[in-house]
Amino acid sequence: MSGSISVDFVGHQFSETAEIVLADIKISVKAGELVSLIGRSGCGKSTLLHIISGLLAPASGCVRIDGKTVTKPSAKWNMMFQKASLFPWMTVQENVGLGLKFAGASKGQIAQKTDELLELVGLKDKAQDSSQSLSGGQQQRVALARSLATSPSVLLLDEPFSALDTFTRSALQQDVAAICKQKGITMVLVTHDIDEAVMMSDRVFVMDQNPGRIIDEIKVDIAWPRKHMSQNFQRIREDLLTAFKGTEKTESFRSLDGGRYTADSSAA
Amino acid sequence: MSQVASGAEIVEGPRLSARSVVSEFLSKYGYPLVGIMILLAVWWFGGWLIASDDDLSAFADFAPGPTFAALIDLIRSGDLTQTIISSLFRVGAGLLWGFVIGVPVGILIGYVLVAMRVANVPFQFLRMISPLAWMPIAVLAFETWDSAIIFLIVMATVWPIMFSTSHGVKRIDPSWFKVAKNLGASGTQMVHQIIMPAIMSDVMAGVRLAVGVAWVVLVPAEYLGVTSGLGYAINDARDTLAYDTLAAIVLVIGVIGYLLDTVCGVLVSRFNWHQND
Ligand SMILES: Nc1ncnc2c1ncn2[C@@H]1O[C@H](COP(=O)(O)OP(=O)(O)O)[C@@H](O)[C@H]1O
Numbered sequence: 001m002s003g004s005i006s007v008d009f010v011g012h013q014f015s016e017t018a019e020i021v022l023a024d025i026k027i028s029v030k031a032g033e034l035v036s037l038i039g040r041s042g043c044g045k046s047t048l049l050h051i052i053s054g055l056l057a058p059a060s061g062c063v064r065i066d067g068k069t070v071t072k073p074s075a076k077w078n079m080m081f082q083k084a085s086l087f088p089w090m091t092v093q094e095n096v097g098l099g100l101k102f103a104g105a106s107k108g109q110i111a112q113k114t115d116e117l118l119e120l121v122g123l124k125d126k127a128q129d130s131s132q133s134l135s136g137g138q139q140q141r142v143a144l145a146r147s148l149a150t151s152p153s154v155l156l157l158d159e160p161f162s163a164l165d166t167f168t169r170s171a172l173q174q175d176v177a178a179i180c181k182q183k184g185i186t187m188v189l190v191t192h193d194i195d196e197a198v199m200m201s202d203r204v205f206v207m208d209q210n211p212g213r214i215i216d217e218i219k220v221d222i223a224w225p226r227k228h229m230s231q232n233f234q235r236i237r238e239d240l241l242t243a244f245k246g247t248e249k250t251e252s253f254r255s256l257d258g259g260r261y262t263a264d265s266s267a268a
Numbered sequence: 269m270s271q272v273a274s275g276a277e278i279v280e281g282p283r284l285s286a287r288s289v290v291s292e293f294l295s296k297y298g299y300p301l302v303g304i305m306i307l308l309a310v311w312w313f314g315g316w317l318i319a320s321d322d323d324l325s326a327f328a329d330f331a332p333g334p335t336f337a338a339l340i341d342l343i344r345s346g347d348l349t350q351t352i353i354s355s356l357f358r359v360g361a362g363l364l365w366g367f368v369i370g371v372p373v374g375i376l377i378g379y380v381l382v383a384m385r386v387a388n389v390p391f392q393f394l395r396m397i398s399p400l401a402w403m404p405i406a407v408l409a410f411e412t413w414d415s416a417i418i419f420l421i422v423m424a425t426v427w428p429i430m431f432s433t434s435h436g437v438k439r440i441d442p443s444w445f446k447v448a449k450n451l452g453a454s455g456t457q458m459v460h461q462i463i464m465p466a467i468m469s470d471v472m473a474g475v476r477l478a479v480g481v482a483w484v485v486l487v488p489a490e491y492l493g494v495t496s497g498l499g500y501a502i503n504d505a506r507d508t509l510a511y512d513t514l515a516a517i518v519l520v521i522g523v524i525g526y527l528l529d530t531v532c533g534v535l536v537s538r539f540n541w542h543q544n545d
């Protein structure tokens with residue numbers, strides 16, 4: 001199985017004079033493992049994910065995937081964002097097949113793979129629809145299928161569910177975790193939602209800011225598929241909340257999901 | 269419009285649906301038809317005024333009757349086709365060059381902030397100069413009249429195409445670049461699969477503006493030395509006092525301009541993926 005990630009002493013500043021965004025980040029993720037990075041807004045989670053993906057070069061240190069240093073983006077490790085960012089002039093199917101088209105796959109191969117993936121994310125009947133006609137959750141499912149089309153060994157998720165309503169989010173959380181487990185894909189999820197982190201990962205890294213760094217690491221040893229209100233779930237959530245009490249609170253945390261547990265409610 | 273109509277159909281039954289079909293027909297053909305009738309009436313009335321004034325009666329051939337008669341003669345003789353082709357060729361060539369220059373430069377100034385800053389003042393300055401003001405320079409710089417006219421049309425078309433293109437590039441969602449790069453897009457794939465389709469409707473909107481300006485500039489430009497084209501035909505008709513022919517050509521210019529704009533409009537919506545415009 002491929003898709004092991006090692007982040008070796010990555011540090012980052014956006015310019016020589018700017019503040020240090022990330023300091024000496026060291027993480028290693030086993031192939032097929034599901035991990036989350038959790039921390040307050042602005043602590044550098046997105047920056048770290050961009051560095052892992054190769055979309056951003058780190059100021060110091062390096063990232064290795066399967067032992068090879070990451071120097072540029074690759075369809076073997078795909079990133080998903082809060083916005084689905086589908087291409088509005090393409091149909092759902094064309095969106096999903098884009099990575100394969102870039103790679104020079106034949107029409108037949110593309111059709112077969114996109115059918116299979118749209119089936120997987122439950123949108124087979126929407127294949128020929130305009131991507132603009134879909135709901136937020138459906139768009140994010142298409143983005144997921146698009147990321148999976150190039151058979152990546154790693155999925156990097158930057159708060160991809162935070163703009164969705166609770167039900168849609170919950171369904172997608174379970175589906176994404178299940179798909180990664182089933183296909184042996186390594187997942188790195190960035191979130192500020194503690195429940196989401198517990199729900200979807202084998203391990204959670206807690207980040208603090210100024211400078212952005214890992215301050216704690218909590219193993220989530222709960223059997224799959226997970227249920228929200230199990231005792232183990234509550235226990236690990238408490239552990240994470242305790243870890244958060246230690247983090248510096250310099251700004252109020254925007255709670256996007258009104259009322260559910262987030263990093264913010266820990267300090268309140 | 270049609271969605272509203274079909275919605276009413278479900279609720280109100282077939283009676284309303286018949287009425288909505290009528291109202292749809294009216295709004296599609298009825299109103300434009302009324303507009304055309306009014307224009308014809310004004311034209312006819314103007315012709316009647318001129319004819320009934322002794323000082324002006326020499327110009328009576330401007331009226332609709334003689335004009336349409338002259339138009340039929342023009343079409344029958346085959347001269348008109350040649351005249352139109354000459355003019356369309358010049359506009360087409362001018363547009364092509366405007367496109368070939370305007371789109372890449374538009375992409376550049378839309379994409380590279382520094383290029384925008386550098387180019388902004390000179391381009392806004394050049395844009396405000398009437399293309400016809402270049403006429404003496406064009407005549408000096410180009411050997412043939414045709415190329416001089418095409419140059420004037422380029423000076424008219426390049427700006428709208430360039431500015432619409434750069435506007436389109438600025439509207440590109442930056443996350444599309446990230447996603448495409450991540451999915452393995454090469455430089456040329458990025459241009460062909462992402463940038464071009466993303467900006468095409470804006471580019472076409474620029475082409476539509478350009479066609480409008482080009483068509484307006486064409487006629488005075490063809491007053492220059494050439495011996496073909498619609499502008500020449502107007503001049504020629506004036507010199508020979510053939511006012512019915514002159515009016516017929518004015519009519520042709522209007523109709524062709526309208527058709528060109530309609531085609532461009534269709535192309536704009538063909539490439540448009542924006543939901544709200
Ligand atoms: N492109 C950039 N240029 C300069 N500063 C940036 C840029 N992107 C992010 N930052 C800064 O880096 C810090 C971390 O940002 P980010 O990684 O987006 O945090 P998070 O995803 O945890 O909310 C913030 O202080 C932010 O202002």
Ligand SMILES: [Mg+2]
Pocket residue numbers: 042045046047
């Ligand atoms: Mg972020």
